[in-house]
Amino acid sequence: MIEFDRVTKRYADGSPAVADVSFTVPSHKTVVLVGSSGSGKTTLLRMVNRMVDPTSGRVLIDDVDVTTMDPVRLRRSIGYVLQSGGLLPHRTVVENIAIVPRLNGATRPDARERALTMLDTVGLDRDLASRFPAQLSGGQQQRVGVARALASDPNILLMDEPFGAVDPIVRRSLQHELRELQRTLGKTILFVTHDIDEALALADEIIIVAAHGAIAQRGTPTEILTRPANAFVAEFVGVDRPERRLRLADAAGVEVVTDASGRPIGTLER
């Protein structure tokens, strides 16, 4: 369990990045922080592995304050997927994935074997192992990023807009695969995105973040969609958007679901 306890982070000039934020991420659940850019959601995420230290307040992992832990060892025990991938351009795919096992003391052949297994896990061909990141597509790079984060089998996975830079079709398939992966792995995932649809697709729980990390609402995807707490959330979720207001229509005996403007989306199964 990750617990944020009245966390504040101020920049050097004194202006707050996040102000007095408290929430918890239950073990083995996927919690998605969603908010517009500059809302402080990435700052919150980076406090978990001490890439950022709070100005005041505490971040606790299983009741231990992270500031009491050595940052390097803490980071090696937490998986982190960056938006850009953050892969080392001069290292091959397999070397990139093997980094954390190597840092944790695995021998070179063991780390390599582990890395190749991770390629299978994230659905990449082993033939890609000796390529360099620049020789991969954006979607493949993100898979390598996920594989690297999972390589040392961490309990916690931090994901900072990992699918933000890939095209929508690849993004959807990556989201789907992450869900499948999570079903078997059961990691504690803190996921940051500005895309509410991504949050709805992945989250056990969604936290909608307004300015400075202020929590506008937290709840299951269904709760967020059906009972937005205020106008900000309703606007952010887009409850009035045509594709959110679905209708039933009858097409020659088949029940068709359409959006508010009457465009068909799918058929209804009873």
Place this chain on the structure above:
Amino acid sequence: MELLLQAFSWLLTPESWTQQGGALQRLFEHLGVTIGVVALSAGIALPLGVMIGHTRRWTTAVALLAGAARAIPTLGLLTLLGLALGIGLGAPVLALLVLAAPPLLAGAYAGVQAVDPEAVDGARSVGMSEAEIIRSVELPLALPVIVGGIRSATLQVVATATLAAYTSDTGLGRYIFSGLKSRDYPELIAGSLLVIALALLLDGSFALLMKSRSRAPRSDRQTTTIPLERNPS
């Protein structure tokens, strides 16, 4: 033209090379001074430059300082140092150290600073210590620029090491100074040609070194084009 021919004939005379204090000995002295000065200067400037590039602190101050240091006239500095230290190799070596430091420093900090911050952030966030980041991320990625700095420093030093003969009987500069004084222009030209040849040789070695490194499989990413496939799923 005739002077040039005489210079070549001087170069083709075996005694010019083999006698005590001859060209062969001076060539090695010159090379020794160059390598020694660059190595000594690199020992100070490279670690400093890498640290500055890594921490990204004082970069403006160092850039200004290095720029200003480039403007120091080496002959003037050598004269000052020579007056203080007297005859010997001490003054020219110190002056040459000052000459070599700016390109070395600039290559090191600019190279490290130019490493993609996302890659460094990624390395740090998976749990690399600062030393590991420098060793296995920043140094390998900055290496071409750092070597470029060493190359440029070496060229400047090998050309300017002729001044070593100003206060000591060392290196190929002797031919230039004594040739000027005794109006032995063929000897002066021959000495200059040897300096030029040595400079070209060193520069060529660096070019080969950089080329062979960029052919190594680890960094062939810039030269090979593999068609990018759309993600299969």
